[in-house]
Amino acid sequence: MSGLALRADRVSLGHGSRLVVRDLSFEVRPGEVFAVLGASGCGKSTLLRSIAGLLRVQDGTLFADDKPIFAPSPDRALMFQDDALLPWRSVRRNVELPLAIRALSRTDRRARAEQWLDRVGLADQADRLPAQLSGGMRQRVQLARTLAGEPRAVLMDEPFGALDAQTRGAMQRLLADVLSSTAATVVFVTHDVDEALFVADRVAVLTPAGIRTLVEVPEPRDPATRGTPLVREARDELLAALFERNAA
Ligand SMILES: Nc1ncnc2c1ncn2[C@@H]1O[C@H](COP(=O)(O)OP(=O)(O)OP(=O)(O)O)[C@@H](O)[C@H]1O
Ligand SMILES: [Mg+2]
Secondary structure (H helix, E strand, C coil), rough: CCCCCEEEEEEEEECCCCCEECCCCCHHHHCCCCEECCCCCCCCCHHHHHHHCCCCCEEEEEEECCEEEECCCCCCEEEECCCCCCCCCCCHHHHHHEEEEECHHHHHHHHHHHHHHHHHHHHHHHCCCHHHCCCCHHHHHHHHHHHHHCHHHEEEECCCCCHHHHHHHHHHHHHHHHHCCCCCCCEECCCHHHHHHHCCCCEEEECEEEEEEEECCCCCEEEHHCHHHHHHHHHHHHHHHHHHHHHH
C-alpha cells in the first residue's frame, strides 16, 4: 500500500473561537518522514489531531491524496506520547486491535500481530499485560500496533518523549529500521532537534504564523551522518528558528 500525500492549503487551526495557527501551508510527499518542531503550545498536537480527522480546521483545507480530510480514517493512524494501550488486553491482543476492522480471520490477525511484535523485538512478550512491561517496551507495542493496521500515514506525537535518553536512542534506531520496510508517510512531532534530524527526511518549525523553517536532511536515518557538517548546518538553522520564536 502506498503512502498518502498530505497537504495543508492555507489552514487555520484552533480550538473553539481560539486560533492557534494561521495560514499554514505545506506538503508531505508520499512515503516521506516529515518532522515538526516547535515551542510548547504552538499547535503541533492540534495539527496532528486535525490531520487525523479528530478536529475540524477553522479555515482552509487539509488534503490526503487530494481529498479533503473531514473525519478519522484507518488510513491515518495517530500514535500518542502517553500510553494508549488497553491495560486489560494482552500485548498480542493490543496489537490485533487495528486488525479487527479488517476482514481477516482470527488466525491471520494473530499471525500479523506476532509478525509485528517480532519486528519490534517483543515476540516473547505477546501474552503479557501492558502493566508488566517497561515504558520503552510499551512504546514498542504501540509502534507495532500502529503499524500492524498498515496505515498509509502515521501521525506520531512525541512518541518517545517520556523515555530515558538511552531507550529513546534505541527507539529512534528501531523506528528508522521499521520505516525502511513500510511505504507509509510519517508526520513526526518532537521537541528534540537531533531526533528530528535523525528520523526525518525534512524538518519543519511550526509557529503561529505557519511553517517558518523547512530543512532537508542530508542523509536521513543514517547513524553515520550524525554530527557531519551538513547535518550541523541544518541543526543550527533549526535551533536559530526555535530560539528566535521563543525570544519573540
Ligand atoms: N482541547 C483543547 N481545547 C482548548 N484549547 C486547547 C485544546 N488543546 C490544546 N489547546 C490549546 O491550543 C494551543 C496548542 O496546543 P497543542 O497541544 O497543539 O500544542 P503543542 O505544540 O502540541 O504543545 P506541546 O509541545 O506542549 O505538546 C495551546 O495554547 C493549548 O492550550
Ligand atoms: Mg503536543
